[in-house]
Amino acid sequence: MTTTAPVLVLLDHTPDGALRGPVREVVTLARELAGNAGVLGVWAADAELGADVLADLGALGVTRVHRLVADADTHLSAVLAEALEQALAAAGAGLLLTVSSFENKEAAARVALATGAGVVTDADGLEVVDGRYVASKTVFAGTWNTRCAVTAPVAVVTVKANAVQASPAAAPVATEVVDLAVTVSAVARRVTLVERVERPASGRPDLGSAHVVVAGGRGTEGDFSPVEDLADALGAAVGATRVATDEGWIGHDAQIGQTGVTISPRLYVGAGVSGAVHHRGGMQASGTIVAVNSDPDAPIFEIADFGVVGDLFTVLPQAAAELRRLKG
Protein backbone atom coordinates (compact mmCIF):
# COMPACT_ATOMS: atom_id res chain seq x y z
CA MET A 1 0.00 0.00 0.00
CA THR A 2 1.16 3.54 -0.64
CA THR A 3 0.31 6.85 0.94
CA THR A 4 -1.64 9.82 -0.43
CA ALA A 5 0.49 12.71 0.86
CA PRO A 6 4.02 13.39 -0.35
CA VAL A 7 6.98 12.04 1.60
CA LEU A 8 9.73 14.43 2.58
CA VAL A 9 13.34 13.27 3.00
CA LEU A 10 16.11 15.21 4.74
CA LEU A 11 19.04 15.08 2.33
CA ASP A 12 22.08 14.79 4.60
CA HIS A 13 25.22 15.89 2.82
CA THR A 14 28.90 16.46 3.42
CA PRO A 15 30.30 20.01 3.69
CA ASP A 16 31.29 19.83 0.04
CA GLY A 17 27.82 18.90 -1.06
CA ALA A 18 27.95 15.12 -1.60
CA LEU A 19 24.99 13.04 -0.43
CA ARG A 20 25.75 10.92 2.64
CA GLY A 21 25.56 7.22 1.70
CA PRO A 22 22.37 6.17 3.54
CA VAL A 23 20.36 9.11 2.13
CA ARG A 24 19.99 7.24 -1.16
CA GLU A 25 18.58 4.26 0.77
CA VAL A 26 16.08 6.49 2.58
CA VAL A 27 15.00 8.13 -0.68
CA THR A 28 14.44 4.67 -2.16
CA LEU A 29 12.26 3.74 0.82
CA ALA A 30 10.35 7.03 0.47
CA ARG A 31 9.68 6.35 -3.20
CA GLU A 32 8.27 2.91 -2.44
CA LEU A 33 5.92 4.43 0.15
CA ALA A 34 4.91 7.52 -1.77
CA GLY A 35 3.52 5.98 -4.94
CA ASN A 36 2.05 8.79 -7.00
CA ALA A 37 2.11 11.26 -4.11
CA GLY A 38 5.77 12.01 -4.80
CA VAL A 39 9.09 12.16 -3.01
CA LEU A 40 10.39 15.57 -2.05
CA GLY A 41 13.75 16.41 -0.54
CA VAL A 42 15.00 19.04 1.88
CA TRP A 43 18.50 20.39 1.38
CA ALA A 44 20.15 22.68 3.92
CA ALA A 45 21.89 25.33 1.83
CA ASP A 46 25.12 25.31 3.85
CA ALA A 47 26.60 23.47 0.88
CA GLU A 48 25.94 23.92 -2.80
CA LEU A 49 23.40 21.64 -4.46
CA GLY A 50 25.40 20.56 -7.49
CA ALA A 51 24.19 19.35 -10.88
CA ASP A 52 25.56 15.84 -10.27
CA VAL A 53 23.63 15.52 -7.01
CA LEU A 54 20.48 16.79 -8.71
CA ALA A 55 20.89 14.22 -11.47
CA ASP A 56 21.39 11.52 -8.83
CA LEU A 57 18.22 12.65 -7.02
CA GLY A 58 16.32 12.69 -10.29
CA ALA A 59 17.42 9.13 -11.01
CA LEU A 60 16.17 8.15 -7.54
CA GLY A 61 12.78 9.72 -8.28
CA VAL A 62 12.88 12.94 -6.25
CA THR A 63 10.55 15.40 -7.99
CA ARG A 64 11.29 18.52 -5.98
CA VAL A 65 13.95 19.73 -3.54
CA HIS A 66 13.21 22.44 -1.01
CA ARG A 67 16.46 24.31 -0.56
CA LEU A 68 16.52 25.74 2.95
CA VAL A 69 18.03 29.19 3.05
CA ALA A 70 17.97 29.82 6.78
CA ASP A 71 19.13 32.89 8.67
CA ALA A 72 20.88 30.72 11.28
CA ASP A 73 23.13 27.65 11.32
CA THR A 74 21.12 24.54 10.47
CA HIS A 75 23.63 22.39 12.34
CA LEU A 76 21.81 23.52 15.48
CA SER A 77 18.94 21.14 16.14
CA ALA A 78 16.48 23.86 17.08
CA VAL A 79 17.22 25.72 13.85
CA LEU A 80 17.04 22.59 11.70
CA ALA A 81 13.78 21.59 13.39
CA GLU A 82 12.10 24.92 12.66
CA ALA A 83 13.31 24.77 9.07
CA LEU A 84 11.97 21.22 8.69
CA GLU A 85 8.61 22.27 10.11
CA GLN A 86 8.36 24.95 7.43
CA ALA A 87 9.45 22.50 4.75
CA LEU A 88 6.84 19.97 5.90
CA ALA A 89 4.16 22.62 5.63
CA ALA A 90 5.39 23.86 2.23
CA ALA A 91 5.51 20.31 0.88
CA GLY A 92 2.17 19.27 2.38
CA ALA A 93 3.93 16.09 3.45
CA GLY A 94 2.56 13.53 5.89
CA LEU A 95 5.88 11.84 6.57
CA LEU A 96 9.37 13.11 7.25
CA LEU A 97 12.14 10.57 6.81
CA THR A 98 15.73 11.08 7.92
CA VAL A 99 18.80 8.94 8.29
CA SER A 100 19.19 7.82 11.93
CA SER A 101 21.92 9.90 13.50
CA PHE A 102 22.14 11.66 16.85
CA GLU A 103 21.75 15.06 15.17
CA ASN A 104 18.71 14.03 13.17
CA LYS A 105 17.08 12.48 16.24
CA GLU A 106 17.48 15.77 18.08
CA ALA A 107 15.64 17.56 15.30
CA ALA A 108 13.08 14.72 15.01
CA ALA A 109 12.07 15.09 18.66
CA ARG A 110 11.49 18.81 18.17
CA VAL A 111 9.58 18.48 14.90
CA ALA A 112 7.34 15.84 16.49
CA LEU A 113 6.57 18.10 19.45
CA ALA A 114 5.89 21.13 17.32
CA THR A 115 3.72 19.41 14.70
CA GLY A 116 1.95 16.79 16.81
CA ALA A 117 3.65 14.03 14.84
CA GLY A 118 4.43 10.58 16.15
CA VAL A 119 8.12 9.73 16.03
CA VAL A 120 9.92 6.42 15.59
CA THR A 121 13.71 6.18 15.63
CA ASP A 122 16.08 3.57 14.19
CA ALA A 123 13.48 1.95 11.94
CA ASP A 124 14.74 -0.85 9.71
CA GLY A 125 11.56 -0.95 7.65
CA LEU A 126 8.41 1.08 7.05
CA GLU A 127 5.09 0.32 5.38
CA VAL A 128 1.60 1.72 5.11
CA VAL A 129 -1.03 -0.49 6.75
CA ASP A 130 -4.68 0.64 6.78
CA GLY A 131 -3.60 4.22 6.18
CA ARG A 132 -1.10 4.26 9.05
CA TYR A 133 2.67 4.14 8.92
CA VAL A 134 4.03 1.04 10.62
CA ALA A 135 7.77 0.91 11.28
CA SER A 136 9.77 -2.15 12.17
CA LYS A 137 12.69 -1.91 14.54
CA THR A 138 14.77 -4.14 16.76
CA VAL A 139 15.09 -3.41 20.48
CA PHE A 140 17.03 -4.73 23.47
CA ALA A 141 20.34 -5.04 21.69
CA GLY A 142 18.84 -6.69 18.63
CA THR A 143 17.15 -9.48 20.61
CA TRP A 144 13.55 -8.42 19.91
CA ASN A 145 11.76 -7.46 16.70
CA THR A 146 8.94 -4.96 17.05
CA ARG A 147 6.51 -3.13 14.82
CA CYS A 148 5.38 0.30 15.82
CA ALA A 149 2.41 2.17 14.29
CA VAL A 150 2.19 5.95 14.18
CA THR A 151 -1.30 6.93 15.30
CA ALA A 152 -0.95 10.68 14.65
CA PRO A 153 -1.71 12.17 11.21
CA VAL A 154 1.93 13.11 10.66
CA ALA A 155 4.90 10.78 11.15
CA VAL A 156 8.61 11.42 11.67
CA VAL A 157 10.76 8.34 11.20
CA THR A 158 14.54 8.00 11.37
CA VAL A 159 15.83 5.07 9.35
CA LYS A 160 18.92 2.98 10.06
CA ALA A 161 21.61 2.64 7.46
CA ASN A 162 21.47 -0.61 5.45
CA ALA A 163 17.74 -1.04 6.14
CA VAL A 164 16.94 -0.93 2.42
CA GLN A 165 19.03 -1.20 -0.70
CA ALA A 166 19.25 2.00 -2.73
CA SER A 167 17.90 1.64 -6.27
CA PRO A 168 16.97 4.02 -9.09
CA ALA A 169 13.37 4.76 -10.05
CA ALA A 170 11.84 2.97 -13.06
CA ALA A 171 12.34 6.20 -14.98
CA PRO A 172 14.37 9.24 -13.97
CA VAL A 173 12.48 12.45 -13.24
CA ALA A 174 13.40 16.11 -13.61
CA THR A 175 14.06 17.51 -10.14
CA GLU A 176 12.74 20.98 -9.51
CA VAL A 177 14.58 23.14 -6.94
CA VAL A 178 12.55 25.57 -4.83
CA ASP A 179 14.17 27.95 -2.40
CA LEU A 180 12.59 28.15 1.03
CA ALA A 181 13.65 31.18 3.02
CA VAL A 182 13.57 30.27 6.70
CA THR A 183 13.48 32.78 9.52
CA VAL A 184 14.05 31.04 12.81
CA SER A 185 12.76 32.16 16.18
CA ALA A 186 14.87 33.86 18.82
CA VAL A 187 14.52 30.73 20.97
CA ALA A 188 16.23 28.60 18.35
CA ARG A 189 19.22 30.94 18.35
CA ARG A 190 19.97 30.66 22.04
CA VAL A 191 22.64 28.02 21.55
CA THR A 192 25.89 29.16 19.95
CA LEU A 193 27.80 26.77 17.75
CA VAL A 194 31.25 27.86 18.87
CA GLU A 195 33.06 25.31 16.75
CA ARG A 196 32.32 22.47 14.36
CA VAL A 197 35.18 20.41 13.02
CA GLU A 198 34.37 17.83 10.36
CA ARG A 199 36.27 14.61 10.76
CA PRO A 200 38.54 13.97 7.79
CA ALA A 201 37.48 11.03 5.61
CA SER A 202 39.50 7.90 6.37
CA GLY A 203 39.65 6.49 2.85
CA ARG A 204 37.62 3.51 4.07
CA PRO A 205 33.82 3.32 4.03
CA ASP A 206 31.96 5.25 6.70
CA LEU A 207 31.45 3.06 9.80
CA GLY A 208 27.80 3.94 10.41
CA SER A 209 26.66 3.01 6.92
CA ALA A 210 29.22 0.46 5.69
CA HIS A 211 27.94 -2.84 4.29
CA VAL A 212 30.84 -4.69 5.92
CA VAL A 213 32.59 -3.87 9.21
CA VAL A 214 35.65 -5.46 10.82
CA ALA A 215 36.01 -4.61 14.52
CA GLY A 216 38.92 -5.09 16.87
CA GLY A 217 38.93 -5.27 20.67
CA ARG A 218 41.33 -5.74 23.53
CA GLY A 219 42.59 -8.93 21.91
CA THR A 220 44.45 -6.84 19.33
CA GLU A 221 46.62 -5.54 22.17
CA GLY A 222 46.83 -2.28 20.29
CA ASP A 223 47.95 -3.70 16.96
CA PHE A 224 45.09 -3.03 14.57
CA SER A 225 47.04 -4.00 11.45
CA PRO A 226 45.41 -7.45 11.04
CA VAL A 227 41.98 -5.83 11.49
CA GLU A 228 42.74 -3.13 8.93
CA ASP A 229 44.24 -5.65 6.52
CA LEU A 230 41.12 -7.84 6.57
CA ALA A 231 38.92 -4.74 6.34
CA ASP A 232 40.74 -3.66 3.19
CA ALA A 233 40.49 -7.12 1.66
CA LEU A 234 36.72 -6.92 2.26
CA GLY A 235 36.31 -3.24 1.37
CA ALA A 236 35.06 -2.78 4.92
CA ALA A 237 34.97 -0.07 7.57
CA VAL A 238 37.05 -0.51 10.73
CA GLY A 239 35.35 -0.45 14.12
CA ALA A 240 36.36 -1.12 17.70
CA THR A 241 35.22 -1.81 21.24
CA ARG A 242 35.32 0.88 23.88
CA VAL A 243 38.33 -0.76 25.47
CA ALA A 244 40.25 -0.20 22.23
CA THR A 245 39.11 3.41 21.86
CA ASP A 246 39.70 4.23 25.54
CA GLU A 247 43.22 2.83 25.22
CA GLY A 248 43.75 5.23 22.34
CA TRP A 249 44.50 2.43 19.88
CA ILE A 250 41.98 3.99 17.49
CA GLY A 251 39.80 7.12 17.48
CA HIS A 252 36.63 7.37 19.58
CA ASP A 253 34.55 7.65 16.42
CA ALA A 254 35.35 3.96 15.77
CA GLN A 255 33.52 2.81 18.90
CA ILE A 256 30.66 0.43 18.15
CA GLY A 257 28.03 -0.06 20.81
CA GLN A 258 25.34 1.27 23.01
CA THR A 259 27.19 4.52 23.57
CA GLY A 260 29.01 4.56 20.26
CA VAL A 261 27.91 3.97 16.71
CA THR A 262 25.00 1.58 16.09
CA ILE A 263 25.63 -0.50 13.02
CA SER A 264 23.73 -3.13 11.09
CA PRO A 265 25.96 -4.08 8.19
CA ARG A 266 25.40 -7.18 6.06
CA LEU A 267 28.57 -8.60 7.59
CA TYR A 268 30.24 -7.88 10.95
CA VAL A 269 33.57 -9.47 11.87
CA GLY A 270 34.72 -9.12 15.50
CA ALA A 271 38.31 -10.00 16.34
CA GLY A 272 39.55 -10.08 19.92
CA VAL A 273 36.12 -8.80 20.96
CA SER A 274 34.46 -10.54 23.94
CA GLY A 275 30.91 -9.50 23.05
CA ALA A 276 30.01 -7.52 26.17
CA VAL A 277 26.36 -6.45 26.26
CA HIS A 278 27.34 -2.79 25.74
CA HIS A 279 29.09 -3.71 22.52
CA ARG A 280 26.36 -6.10 21.35
CA GLY A 281 23.83 -3.30 21.72
CA GLY A 282 25.44 -1.62 18.74
CA MET A 283 25.98 -4.57 16.40
CA GLN A 284 23.68 -7.45 17.22
CA ALA A 285 21.26 -6.51 14.44
CA SER A 286 23.99 -7.15 11.83
CA GLY A 287 23.16 -9.57 9.03
CA THR A 288 25.94 -12.12 9.44
CA ILE A 289 28.18 -12.12 12.51
CA VAL A 290 31.68 -13.60 12.41
CA ALA A 291 33.81 -13.84 15.56
CA VAL A 292 37.47 -14.70 15.98
CA ASN A 293 38.41 -15.12 19.62
CA SER A 294 40.94 -17.30 21.44
CA ASP A 295 38.53 -17.98 24.32
CA PRO A 296 35.88 -20.62 23.45
CA ASP A 297 33.70 -19.24 26.26
CA ALA A 298 33.61 -15.67 24.94
CA PRO A 299 29.97 -14.47 24.89
CA ILE A 300 30.27 -13.28 21.30
CA PHE A 301 30.12 -16.92 20.18
CA GLU A 302 26.52 -17.04 21.47
CA ILE A 303 25.49 -14.71 18.65
CA ALA A 304 28.03 -15.59 15.96
CA ASP A 305 26.95 -17.23 12.70
CA PHE A 306 30.54 -18.24 12.05
CA GLY A 307 32.85 -18.51 15.05
CA VAL A 308 36.53 -19.30 15.04
CA VAL A 309 38.27 -20.20 18.28
CA GLY A 310 41.74 -19.05 17.40
CA ASP A 311 44.37 -16.35 17.42
CA LEU A 312 43.36 -13.29 15.44
CA PHE A 313 47.00 -12.67 14.52
CA THR A 314 47.06 -15.86 12.43
CA VAL A 315 43.41 -16.23 11.38
CA LEU A 316 42.86 -12.70 10.06
CA PRO A 317 45.96 -12.45 7.83
CA GLN A 318 45.25 -15.90 6.42
CA ALA A 319 41.65 -14.97 5.62
CA ALA A 320 42.71 -11.64 4.08
CA ALA A 321 45.33 -13.30 1.87
CA GLU A 322 42.88 -15.99 0.77
CA LEU A 323 40.20 -13.42 -0.10
CA ARG A 324 42.71 -11.49 -2.18
CA ARG A 325 43.79 -14.71 -3.91
CA LEU A 326 40.17 -15.68 -4.68
CA LYS A 327 39.49 -12.25 -6.11
CA GLY A 328 42.51 -12.75 -8.35
Add this chain to the structure above:
Amino acid sequence: MPRVRIVVCVKHVPDIQSERALGPDRRVVRDGGDGTLNELDENALEAALSIAEARDDAEVVVLTVGPDDAVDAVRKGLQMGADEAVHVVDDAIAGSDVIGTARVLAAAVQHVGDVDLVVTGMAGLDGLTSLLPTALAQLLDLPALPLAAELTVDGGTVRVRRNLDHATEVLEASLPALVSVTDQANEPRYPNFKGIMAARKKQVTTLTLADLGVDASTVGAAGARTEVVDAAARPPRENRVLLTDEGDAGLRLAAYLVEQKLV
Protein backbone atom coordinates in the same frame (compact mmCIF):
# COMPACT_ATOMS: atom_id res chain seq x y z
CA MET B 1 28.41 33.14 43.49
CA PRO B 2 24.63 32.92 43.20
CA ARG B 3 22.87 29.76 44.23
CA VAL B 4 22.36 27.18 41.47
CA ARG B 5 19.64 24.62 41.38
CA ILE B 6 20.24 21.53 39.24
CA VAL B 7 17.68 18.88 38.37
CA VAL B 8 18.97 15.48 37.22
CA CYS B 9 16.51 13.26 35.34
CA VAL B 10 17.10 9.57 35.96
CA LYS B 11 15.26 6.54 34.67
CA HIS B 12 14.63 3.15 36.18
CA VAL B 13 15.17 0.53 33.47
CA PRO B 14 15.43 -3.26 33.17
CA ASP B 15 19.02 -4.32 33.87
CA ILE B 16 20.79 -4.78 30.55
CA GLN B 17 22.56 -7.83 31.93
CA SER B 18 19.19 -9.52 32.53
CA GLU B 19 16.85 -11.22 30.06
CA ARG B 20 14.82 -8.24 28.85
CA ALA B 21 11.37 -8.65 27.38
CA LEU B 22 8.21 -7.03 26.12
CA GLY B 23 5.03 -8.34 27.76
CA PRO B 24 1.73 -9.44 26.18
CA ASP B 25 0.68 -5.77 26.33
CA ARG B 26 3.78 -5.06 24.17
CA ARG B 27 5.21 -2.82 26.87
CA VAL B 28 8.62 -3.21 28.48
CA VAL B 29 8.40 -5.63 31.40
CA ARG B 30 9.42 -3.36 34.27
CA ASP B 31 8.42 -5.39 37.32
CA GLY B 32 10.60 -8.47 37.06
CA GLY B 33 12.70 -7.26 39.99
CA ASP B 34 15.56 -6.76 37.52
CA GLY B 35 15.18 -3.00 37.42
CA THR B 36 18.03 -0.65 38.06
CA LEU B 37 19.11 2.97 37.69
CA ASN B 38 19.85 3.51 33.99
CA GLU B 39 23.64 3.19 33.92
CA LEU B 40 24.02 6.23 31.66
CA ASP B 41 22.18 8.40 34.16
CA GLU B 42 24.99 7.82 36.66
CA ASN B 43 27.05 10.03 34.36
CA ALA B 44 24.32 12.66 34.55
CA LEU B 45 24.36 12.49 38.35
CA GLU B 46 28.14 12.66 38.46
CA ALA B 47 28.15 15.73 36.21
CA ALA B 48 25.56 17.51 38.35
CA LEU B 49 27.26 16.62 41.63
CA SER B 50 30.66 17.78 40.48
CA ILE B 51 29.25 21.08 39.21
CA ALA B 52 27.50 21.52 42.57
CA GLU B 53 30.65 20.74 44.53
CA ALA B 54 32.54 23.48 42.73
CA ARG B 55 30.01 26.02 44.02
CA ASP B 56 29.38 27.33 47.51
CA ASP B 57 25.68 27.18 47.21
CA ALA B 58 24.23 24.56 44.96
CA GLU B 59 21.41 22.13 45.20
CA VAL B 60 20.90 18.90 43.26
CA VAL B 61 17.41 17.47 42.88
CA VAL B 62 17.11 14.00 41.38
CA LEU B 63 13.89 13.36 39.45
CA THR B 64 12.27 10.26 38.02
CA VAL B 65 8.99 9.42 36.30
CA GLY B 66 8.04 5.79 36.59
CA PRO B 67 6.19 3.05 38.46
CA ASP B 68 6.59 2.33 42.22
CA ASP B 69 9.92 0.51 41.76
CA ALA B 70 11.41 3.58 40.08
CA VAL B 71 11.91 5.12 43.51
CA ASP B 72 15.08 2.97 43.70
CA ALA B 73 16.60 5.11 40.96
CA VAL B 74 16.20 8.37 42.88
CA ARG B 75 17.33 6.69 46.11
CA LYS B 76 20.57 5.73 44.40
CA GLY B 77 20.88 9.39 43.36
CA LEU B 78 20.45 10.47 46.97
CA GLN B 79 23.11 7.96 48.03
CA MET B 80 25.51 9.39 45.47
CA GLY B 81 24.96 12.81 47.01
CA ALA B 82 21.84 14.51 45.61
CA ASP B 83 20.03 16.73 48.11
CA GLU B 84 16.41 16.07 47.25
CA ALA B 85 14.42 13.55 45.27
CA VAL B 86 11.16 13.71 43.34
CA HIS B 87 9.30 10.65 42.07
CA VAL B 88 6.30 11.13 39.80
CA VAL B 89 4.09 8.06 39.82
CA ASP B 90 0.61 7.70 38.40
CA ASP B 91 -1.18 4.79 36.70
CA ALA B 92 -2.17 7.12 33.87
CA ILE B 93 1.51 7.51 32.87
CA ALA B 94 1.81 3.86 31.83
CA GLY B 95 2.25 3.45 28.09
CA SER B 96 3.64 6.96 27.54
CA ASP B 97 5.73 7.56 24.47
CA VAL B 98 8.66 9.96 24.66
CA ILE B 99 6.43 13.00 24.20
CA GLY B 100 4.23 11.96 27.13
CA THR B 101 7.23 11.32 29.38
CA ALA B 102 8.69 14.68 28.37
CA ARG B 103 5.42 16.42 29.30
CA VAL B 104 5.43 14.89 32.78
CA LEU B 105 9.10 15.63 33.35
CA ALA B 106 8.64 19.21 32.16
CA ALA B 107 5.79 19.74 34.59
CA ALA B 108 7.87 18.22 37.39
CA VAL B 109 10.86 20.46 36.63
CA GLN B 110 8.53 23.46 36.74
CA HIS B 111 7.13 22.19 40.04
CA VAL B 112 10.66 22.02 41.49
CA GLY B 113 11.00 25.64 40.36
CA ASP B 114 13.88 28.09 39.91
CA VAL B 115 15.94 25.52 38.02
CA ASP B 116 19.21 26.74 36.46
CA LEU B 117 20.34 23.51 34.86
CA VAL B 118 18.62 20.28 33.84
CA VAL B 119 20.96 17.32 33.34
CA THR B 120 19.95 14.05 31.67
CA GLY B 121 21.75 10.93 30.53
CA MET B 122 22.46 10.41 26.82
CA ALA B 123 19.90 7.61 26.45
CA GLY B 124 17.70 5.25 28.35
CA LEU B 125 19.14 1.78 27.94
CA ASP B 126 15.63 0.36 27.50
CA GLY B 127 14.47 2.25 24.40
CA LEU B 128 17.76 3.89 23.39
CA THR B 129 15.90 6.64 21.58
CA SER B 130 17.88 9.64 22.90
CA LEU B 131 14.82 11.74 22.05
CA LEU B 132 13.87 12.83 25.50
CA PRO B 133 16.50 15.49 26.27
CA THR B 134 15.72 17.69 23.27
CA ALA B 135 11.97 17.20 23.66
CA LEU B 136 12.21 18.20 27.33
CA ALA B 137 14.30 21.26 26.49
CA GLN B 138 11.74 22.33 23.91
CA LEU B 139 8.84 21.97 26.35
CA LEU B 140 10.72 23.90 29.04
CA ASP B 141 11.82 26.48 26.47
CA LEU B 142 15.45 25.94 27.45
CA PRO B 143 18.51 25.89 25.19
CA ALA B 144 19.62 22.26 24.70
CA LEU B 145 23.25 21.12 24.67
CA PRO B 146 22.99 17.37 24.11
CA LEU B 147 25.63 14.62 24.20
CA ALA B 148 28.28 16.37 26.26
CA ALA B 149 31.54 14.44 26.27
CA GLU B 150 32.98 17.44 28.14
CA LEU B 151 30.98 19.92 30.16
CA THR B 152 31.93 23.12 31.92
CA VAL B 153 29.79 25.64 33.75
CA ASP B 154 31.50 28.95 34.17
CA GLY B 155 29.47 31.63 35.91
CA GLY B 156 26.23 31.73 33.98
CA THR B 157 27.55 29.99 30.86
CA VAL B 158 27.49 26.32 30.01
CA ARG B 159 29.82 24.91 27.37
CA VAL B 160 29.76 21.43 25.91
CA ARG B 161 32.02 19.47 23.58
CA ARG B 162 30.27 16.69 21.69
CA ASN B 163 31.39 13.99 19.29
CA LEU B 164 29.02 13.26 16.43
CA ASP B 165 29.24 10.70 13.63
CA HIS B 166 31.03 13.06 11.25
CA ALA B 167 32.13 16.01 13.35
CA THR B 168 33.06 17.40 16.73
CA GLU B 169 31.16 20.41 18.02
CA VAL B 170 31.44 22.93 20.82
CA LEU B 171 28.12 24.41 21.95
CA GLU B 172 27.55 27.24 24.39
CA ALA B 173 24.51 28.81 26.04
CA SER B 174 23.54 30.91 29.00
CA LEU B 175 21.81 29.37 31.99
CA PRO B 176 19.13 28.22 32.45
CA ALA B 177 19.81 25.35 30.05
CA LEU B 178 19.54 21.60 29.56
CA VAL B 179 22.48 19.27 28.93
CA SER B 180 22.64 15.54 28.29
CA VAL B 181 25.94 13.86 29.12
CA THR B 182 27.57 10.80 27.59
CA ASP B 183 29.56 8.10 29.32
CA GLN B 184 32.72 9.89 28.11
CA ALA B 185 31.99 12.88 30.32
CA ASN B 186 33.15 11.43 33.62
CA GLU B 187 33.64 8.38 35.82
CA PRO B 188 30.58 8.08 38.11
CA ARG B 189 31.27 7.78 41.83
CA TYR B 190 30.04 4.87 43.93
CA PRO B 191 27.85 5.75 46.91
CA ASN B 192 30.03 5.49 50.01
CA PHE B 193 28.95 4.50 53.52
CA LYS B 194 28.46 8.11 54.57
CA GLY B 195 26.36 8.79 51.50
CA ILE B 196 24.22 5.73 52.09
CA MET B 197 23.60 6.71 55.73
CA ALA B 198 22.86 10.33 54.82
CA ALA B 199 20.41 9.24 52.11
CA ARG B 200 18.27 7.48 54.71
CA LYS B 201 17.38 10.83 56.23
CA LYS B 202 16.61 12.47 52.91
CA GLN B 203 13.05 12.85 51.75
CA VAL B 204 11.60 11.52 48.49
CA THR B 205 8.65 13.67 47.38
CA THR B 206 6.04 11.60 45.57
CA LEU B 207 3.84 13.44 43.10
CA THR B 208 0.88 12.47 40.91
CA LEU B 209 -0.32 14.00 37.64
CA ALA B 210 -2.96 15.92 39.61
CA ASP B 211 -0.25 17.43 41.85
CA LEU B 212 1.51 18.63 38.70
CA GLY B 213 -1.65 19.81 36.96
CA VAL B 214 -0.97 17.55 33.97
CA ASP B 215 -4.03 16.49 31.96
CA ALA B 216 -3.97 12.67 32.04
CA SER B 217 -5.31 12.46 28.48
CA THR B 218 -2.10 14.05 27.12
CA VAL B 219 0.18 11.36 28.55
CA GLY B 220 0.26 7.59 28.92
CA ALA B 221 -1.31 5.32 26.36
CA ALA B 222 -4.10 7.92 25.92
CA GLY B 223 -1.73 10.64 24.73
CA ALA B 224 0.70 8.44 22.80
CA ARG B 225 1.20 9.07 19.09
CA THR B 226 2.80 5.72 18.49
CA GLU B 227 1.69 2.24 19.39
CA VAL B 228 3.65 -1.00 19.39
CA VAL B 229 1.54 -3.42 17.37
CA ASP B 230 3.81 -6.48 17.33
CA ALA B 231 6.70 -7.69 19.42
CA ALA B 232 8.52 -10.98 19.33
CA ALA B 233 11.86 -12.25 20.53
CA ARG B 234 14.15 -12.55 17.54
CA PRO B 235 14.39 -16.18 16.48
CA PRO B 236 17.79 -17.69 17.23
CA ARG B 237 20.27 -17.57 14.36
CA GLU B 238 20.29 -20.79 12.35
CA ASN B 239 23.03 -22.90 10.77
CA ARG B 240 25.68 -21.55 13.05
CA VAL B 241 29.24 -22.76 12.64
CA LEU B 242 31.81 -22.86 15.43
CA LEU B 243 35.23 -24.24 14.71
CA THR B 244 38.61 -24.34 16.40
CA ASP B 245 41.56 -23.21 14.35
CA GLU B 246 43.73 -26.09 13.23
CA GLY B 247 45.85 -24.01 10.93
CA ASP B 248 43.29 -23.42 8.19
CA ALA B 249 40.56 -21.37 9.90
CA GLY B 250 41.41 -18.28 7.85
CA LEU B 251 40.92 -20.26 4.64
CA ARG B 252 37.65 -21.67 5.91
CA LEU B 253 36.47 -18.22 6.92
CA ALA B 254 37.25 -16.88 3.44
CA ALA B 255 35.42 -19.83 1.85
CA TYR B 256 32.40 -19.23 4.09
CA LEU B 257 32.22 -15.56 3.13
CA VAL B 258 32.40 -16.42 -0.56
CA GLU B 259 29.78 -19.17 -0.20
CA GLN B 260 27.43 -16.79 1.66
CA LYS B 261 27.96 -14.20 -1.10
CA LEU B 262 29.27 -11.71 1.43
CA VAL B 263 32.27 -10.71 -0.66
